Amino acid sequence: MPERAGTYIASRASLPERAARWKHLRDVEGWHIVSSWIDEAGEGETADFAELWLRIEAEVKGAERLVFYAEEGDFPLKGAYLEAAFAIAAGVPVFVVMPGVVIEPRSCRPVGSWINHPLVRVVQSVEQALAGATRRDAVLSHSE
Structure with missing residues (x-):
């Protein structure tokens, strides 16, 4: 099995400030950050959604972790x-970050029992x- 590297960020793509936040973390x-969707999150920037989802699946499966991020108004x-x-199926650890979101005790709504x-x-x-x-510098030093 190939070595996993990087963090995949899963969040709303329709909010420009989210992609900007993840690009800031990376750049x-x-x-x-291995989520390529952040570079094409604007309206009309994705040319082929089938290709995008195949790429997303590969990025998630190759990541060392996934960060699932949602705020109260995102649901x-x-x-x-x-x-x-994809992450759970591939054995990739998932970190859920939901600032301000109240999770119902039994059902785990609004996100779910997963x-x-x-x-x-x-x-x-x-x-x-x-x-x-x-970190990116660690990846660059390994590739030299």
Whole structure:
């Protein structure tokens, strides 16, 4: 099995500030973010959705972790659920970050009971979700 590297971020793509936040983590803060959707999250920027979903699946399966991010007004989500399912199916740990979201005790609404899967950890912040994750400089030094 190939070595997994990087962090895949699953969140709403329809909010420009989300893609901008994940690009900042990658380009400015130096995290090894492997979610290519963040570079084509604007309206009309994805030319082929079938190709996008095949790429997303490969990126998730090759990641060392997935960060599932949602805020209170983000529900119902769509693609982020499928990305989390790809991760769980591939044995990739999932870190759920949902600031301000109240999770109902039994049903785990609004996100669902999948957050109780053994590969899933609910954490309070993106910083906690990234603790121990690969940085871009570490990846660059390995490829030289």
